[in-house]
Amino acid sequence: MTALAALTGHYLRVSFGNKFSLVFSALQPFLYLVLFGPLFQRSGVGSWAVLVPGLLVQLGLTSAGMAGFTIVFDQRFGVLERLRVTPVSRVTLLLGRVLRDSVVLLVQAATIIVAGYALGLRAPIAGVLGALLLITVLSVGLASLSYTAALTIRQELFAPVMSTLVVPLMLLSGALLPMSLAPAWLDVVSRLTPFRYAVEGLRALFAGSYTSPALVWGVVVSLAFAVLGVTLGTKRFQRENA
Amino acid sequence: MIHARGLTKTFGPVEAVRGIDLDVSPGEIVGFLGPNGAGKTTTLRMLTTLLRPTSGAATVAGADLFADPAAVRRRIGYVAQGGAFAPFSAVGEELVLQARLYGLSGEQARERVTTLLAELDLPGVEERTTVTMSGGQKRRLDIAMGLLHRPELLFLDEPTTGLDPQSRANLWDHVRRLRERDGLTVFLTTHYLEEADALCDRVLIIDHGRIVAAGTPDELKSEHGARTLDDVFLAVTGRELREGAAA
Ligand SMILES: Nc1ncnc2c1ncn2[C@@H]1O[C@H](COP(=O)(O)OP(=O)(O)O)[C@@H](O)[C@H]1O
Ligand SMILES: [Mg+2]
Numbered sequence: 001m002t003a004l005a006a007l008t009g010h011y012l013r014v015s016f017g018n019k020f021s022l023v024f025s026a027l028q029p030f031l032y033l034v035l036f037g038p039l040f041q042r043s044g045v046g047s048w049a050v051l052v053p054g055l056l057v058q059l060g061l062t063s064a065g066m067a068g069f070t071i072v073f074d075q076r077f078g079v080l081e082r083l084r085v086t087p088v089s090r091v092t093l094l095l096g097r098v099l100r101d102s103v104v105l106l107v108q109a110a111t112i113i114v115a116g117y118a119l120g121l122r123a124p125i126a127g128v129l130g131a132l133l134l135i136t137v138l139s140v141g142l143a144s145l146s147y148t149a150a151l152t153i154r155q156e157l158f159a160p161v162m163s164t165l166v167v168p169l170m171l172l173s174g175a176l177l178p179m180s181l182a183p184a185w186l187d188v189v190s191r192l193t194p195f196r197y198a199v200e201g202l203r204a205l206f207a208g209s210y211t212s213p214a215l216v217w218g219v220v221v222s223l224a225f226a227v228l229g230v231t232l233g234t235k236r237f238q239r240e241n242a
Numbered sequence: 243m244i245h246a247r248g249l250t251k252t253f254g255p256v257e258a259v260r261g262i263d264l265d266v267s268p269g270e271i272v273g274f275l276g277p278n279g280a281g282k283t284t285t286l287r288m289l290t291t292l293l294r295p296t297s298g299a300a301t302v303a304g305a306d307l308f309a310d311p312a313a314v315r316r317r318i319g320y321v322a323q324g325g326a327f328a329p330f331s332a333v334g335e336e337l338v339l340q341a342r343l344y345g346l347s348g349e350q351a352r353e354r355v356t357t358l359l360a361e362l363d364l365p366g367v368e369e370r371t372t373v374t375m376s377g378g379q380k381r382r383l384d385i386a387m388g389l390l391h392r393p394e395l396l397f398l399d400e401p402t403t404g405l406d407p408q409s410r411a412n413l414w415d416h417v418r419r420l421r422e423r424d425g426l427t428v429f430l431t432t433h434y435l436e437e438a439d440a441l442c443d444r445v446l447i448i449d450h451g452r453i454v455a456a457g458t459p460d461e462l463k464s465e466h467g468a469r470t471l472d473d474v475f476l477a478v479t480g481r482e483l484r485e486g487a488a489a
Contacts, residue, residue: 006342014331073328079336082326082387085290086343087315 003088007096015104025063026108029055037119048121053202054175056109056135057195061166063108064139067101068150072158090237101143102136109135127205137222138198144229148236173199197221243268243395243427249298251284258284260451266429271421273442274431277483281451282431283323286397290320303395319388323399326387327372333383334368344391358386378409398430414441433483435471454478
């Protein structure tokens with residue numbers, strides 16, 4: 001427990017010391033909010049309460065989803081090896097980073113929601129708090145898988161592969177336009193990605209429909225995704241251990 | 243302190259380590275010598291729980307490598323060949339974090355870091371990054387990282403490679419002092435044979451993943467009628483060490 005707190009605290013100090021990356025990893029969804037939001041709002045497709053949840057998932061992908069980038073350097077400079085030679089459990093080594101990524105995401109998400117309010121978003125406070133909780137769960141899975149990928153694929157491939165992967169995943173989630181508009185084939189493909197369920201769950205929360213099946217699915221899929229991510233991530237941190 | 247039997251490691255088709263037996267007693271400084279690619283780092287990474295042996299068994303610092311790797315980790319320090327610091331973070335923060343991972347409180351950790359840095363002639367470098375440090379300073383910093391939790395056994399992988407002769411001598415002095423003062427057992431790799439001769443109680447020569455000679459430097463020299471460990475190396479492998487030690 002103290003090891004986890006020490007790790008998370010350390011990583012948080014590093015992250016919040018680097019304001020540039022804090023802003024940069026939230027820049028895309030923020031730009032969509034400001035430069036695309038007003039169009040979306042007038043398109044008749046939906047209100048801010050439909051767009052902002054989508055942007056939160058986009059943020060998850062660009063922020064927590066790219067978290068693995070930091071471990072590439074730790075691996076290259078021997079920092080990871082030095083952490084692995086301590087008695088700290090491998091799952092703690094992973095979670096120390098992941099919790100940092102969740103906190104960072106939470107701060108970024110709150111900023112986007114506040115900016116959304118300034119632009120005209122109206123959503124019940126309980127729904128917004130629930131959404132922050134759900135996006136945190138999602139970020140655990142995203143960050144864990146991001147680290148797993150960073151430690152598995154060739155170092156120099158991580159950034160290009162991940163930043164390319166983020167685009168289809170984001171489009172398929174229906175983050176920018178609801179998948180109810182999609183042709184059948186696209187709808188089917190979209191249902192094969194976990195982020196579709198997260199987006200719809202978040203929209204249900206922003207709409208205040210706390211008992212809708214979409215929310216149940218969003219929670220179930222996000223939880224399963226987090227469990228899967230942490231399991232794979234821990235396995236990857238353990239690999240090659242005696 | 244270390245007892246290993248039949249350790250092997252294969253990476254796909256590469257047999258990096260081909261059956262190593264070794265015993266290190268408490269308080270010894272043992273040198274593990276061999277050319278690049280001989281299997282030194284691979285052996286160290288197995289003994290430090292970082293790499294799972296393909297076969298074999300070992301107890302390290304009194305704990306079984308397979309049954310209780312966490313106990314091994316608590317009792318050993320490991321200084322990797324490539325260092326342990328990223329160039330962009332303040333070294334004090336990194337050292338304190340590492341100490342806390344061994345269970346020290348924040349305050350204990352900061353105290354320990356301050357003392358240790360002073361002992362290694364690096365007082366007050368906490369706020370600096372390694373970018374501004376010399377090779378010798380960086381290596382001492384790596385050693386500080388390995389000593390935070392007062393291990394009984396310290397593994398050093400090529401601690402002096404790339405250093406100028408003066409920094410190398412300085413580093414050896416530190417290692418000697420740690421052994422004398424704390425009874426630290428040291429297992430180190432190097433390909434500077436004259437240094438191993440001067441510093442180590444015992445040396446093991448490894449070539450192509452196998453130990454080809456072992457003993458005190460004097461034993462080895464008299465056994466092979468050699469004047470230096472370089473000549474011993476030539477006698478047991480038929481090659482000059484330097485040829486294989488390009489890096
Ligand atoms: N992770 C790895 N994957 C594949 N081959 C490796 C790996 N690590 C080391 N090797 C190979 O194992 C052999 C021994 O390497 P190493 O233990 O690093 O030697 P040394 O430290 O004595 O220079 C070399 O042939 C090296 O290329
Ligand atoms: Mg090596």
